[in-house]
Amino acid sequence: MKVAIIPARGGSKRIPRKNIKLFHGKPLIAYSIEAAIKSGVFDRIIVSTDDQEIADVAKSYGAEVPFLRPDTLSDDFATTAAVMSHAIDWVSTHIEPVEYSCCIYATAPFLLPDDICSAFNKLQQSSAEYCFSVASFPAPIQRALKLGEHGEVSMFQPEHLETRSQDLQEAWHDAGQFYWSKSDIWARNPKIFSEASVAYPLPRHRVQDIDTPEDWLRAEIMMKAMELA
Structure with a gap:
């Protein structure tokens, strides 16, 4: 069985209620759920959350929320690997054994179904343990600058x-x-960034991490630009 697991805890601090905050008319998590559904590659699409409101929103967009994540995996120190392992174990024990899993972040409004499918094919055609998305830096990192106290x-x-x-x-x-x-x-x-992984490049104009209010604003601008293109 192939399962998409979307981690979405309720305790976002820098952008309160980030995962279900409206982004261009829809809760942010809806974009990840819809991309997973449209890819057609998954047998199950599971949202791992500790928050009942997030669970209700996720189910309204077609995802399953068969459990609420325990408190031990819902604080600021919970790792993606621990959350994924818990979800995979739960699904394998209570539903059906999982062969392939895909962690999809709830903050990926520019993710396309074709990206999900193509990356899965790339993993299958390799001997790698992971296939994950990457983007190139816009400027050479060898020229990076640092600023002193003054x-x-x-x-x-x-x-x-x-x-x-x-x-x-x-x-x-x-x-x-x-x-x-x-x-x-x-x-x-759980060491994703290693030679045991293969990368799936994405164009920079479709990549924006959303952790801060500034990130959110930039993502809003990017979405508006895409709609006009």
């Missing part, structure tokens, strides 16, 4: 002060959208 500037890698941009290796970061794996991997090897 705003003074220095380079992290001053040896690249004169290196041409085209001669610097391109760098990538976790796009924070989804993470495909076989079901036992989350418990056995």
Whole structure:
């Protein structure tokens, strides 16, 4: 069985009630649920939450919420791997054994169903343990600057002060959208960022982590731009 698991706890502090806050007319989590449904690849779409209101919203958009997450997995220190392992164990015990799982964040309004399907195919065609989304940094990280206490500037890698941009290796970061794996991997090897994983690149214009009010505003602007394109 292939299962999508969408972690969505209720205790977001920087953006209160973030996961169900209205984003362009719909609760933010609705976009992730709808992308998972439209992909057609999942047998079950499960939302892992500790919050009854989030559970009710998730069910209204077509997801299942067969359990409420325990308090021990609902604080600021709960890891994605622990939440995923708990959900996979619960589903395997109470419903049906899970072969493949995909963690989809509730804050991924730009995720497309085709991304989910293509990344799953990439995982199946490889010997990797994970396949997850990445995006490239817009500027060379070798030229990154740091600021001192009084705003003074220095380079992290001053040896690249004169290196041409085209001669610097391109760098990538976790796009924070989804993470495909076989079901036992989350418990056995929670280290996603390793040579045991393969990356699924996404274009930068469809990637925005949403953790702060500034992130939210940028995502709103991005969505408006996409609607006009």
